[in-house]
Amino acid sequence: MSLSLADQAVLTLSSVNRPGIVARVSGYLFEQGCNILEAQQYDDTASGQFFARIRFNRVDDTAPPIDAIREGFETVARRFDLVWRMRPCDEERRVLLLVSKFDHCLADLLYRWRIGEIRMAITGIVSNHPIETYRHLDFDGIPFHHLAVTRETKRQQETEILGLVEETRTDTVVLARYMQVLSDEMSAALAGRCINIHHSFLPGFKGAKPYHQAHARGVKLIGATAHYVTADLDEGPIIEQDVERISHQDSADDLIRKGRDIERRVLARALAWHLDDRVLMNGHRTVVFRD
Template sequence: MSSNPNPHQYIVTLSCADRPGIVHAVSGALMETGCNIAESQQYGSPETGTFFMRVQVTTTAGQAAVEAALAPVADAFEMELDVFDSARPARTLIICSKAGHALNDLLFQQRAGTLPIEVPLIVSNHQDLRPLAEFYGVPFVHLPVTAATKDEAEQRLLALVAEHRIDLVVLARYMQILSDDLCRQLSGRAINIHHSFLPSFKGARPYHQAHARGVKLIGATAHYVTADLDEGPIIEQEVIRVNHARTPEQFVSIGRDVEGRTLAQAVQWHAEHRVLLDGSRTVVFN
């Protein structure tokens, strides 16, 4: 019987100022811990002069050993470097309001095993989606929000994030604007979805507005949450062509489908540690 432990799979992500020798140094440190590189992607940003890298490895060494081997390299190149266990799903808190299409897509894909997340909790400012949460067996917390209780509600949300050791917060059609302070505290770990029209339509019934203007493209944008409303670093976008024969109700149905797909794709890439921030942009190793 072999005494060797089962191999582990880790994902290494890093960013630093671009200069020669980075890939060689990282690969050498990984080799010293017996890592076999299964996938490696890198990109040098000409705009910011930053080098980005994602490496997936297999090894019998523990995570602490891999981190220790890479620590001198990270120090030498002044890197932001992380090592993740690919077997550990991202603990994800989903917040929503009344529309259930995006929430349902996420929960369905998670249950089907195609989305590497764990959902310990759903939070909503309305009760409408409690039955959907119960169908999937996920605890549901009703957290009403009014102008008078907004600060208290956001503090409660942050407490839930800490209590449940949340890695990622997903706004699945959550119809509340987050405060600047909450956006800062969730920076880089909160994803939102919104429709994308040419031209843009804001306010109530955007799909009906788009239909009235004869829009030919329906789309959605998934992005990280920032204090600038709907202007955070973009992770994924999708568009679908429509024509004059479509009704406003069909616009709504098509829009819901594309929103759900786009959000789920962004969540998957984030959970797989394929998204790195490059200022106001993202590098997505897909």
């Protein structure tokens, strides 16, 4: 039995829940000479929607190639009106990282990428600050683009970013503490493939200086939220959140320092799950099949 990534694929699907979906999908994979390695499913009784993620492999060389299996699956998908995707596991997703002055999330993602913890092809790093801001980081040959932005040049700057996305065939854009609000037009262009890390446990303390807001309220928990970007500021579907307990002894600066650690791990988990096809959209929410 082959377990190489080249012989594996991930199938994700969603649809109105109805009898027979799992039986037909698993039956089809069996007919194609495939073996299911991992299967997760969720029936949202509130919305009547069904979601599934299946990782499978070709048992041996007598099975059709993944492309042919994907093409043949169209018949099953049409029968059940599935929204679906089948992606080979050896296909690296292409990721563009956007960052501003605070670089802790960027440094963390670069480290996880370098040691192979997050499999991705980084197509570039874009910042509204010059490269000298990050002189202590090793970009390891990753193209760096300094695209300064002002209120007057915002449209032009965003056009350049979208141009980079298209030129580099980028699949996913990550706002790794990129402290610029995207326009409605850019948010729409990147719908479902742009992840933001917000240094607050949304929906609380949105907008500027959330840690200062939290400190002023005397909160006992701080957190961070990774979510998909939408035109509604900080209202996009949430992928992952985490919190940490604090006390009355912590200053606003303490909250910021502790918050950096939460932001790093939350963004890393959200991006890894997204790249591994573990996040499925469910209206304004997400279904996350955690590993």
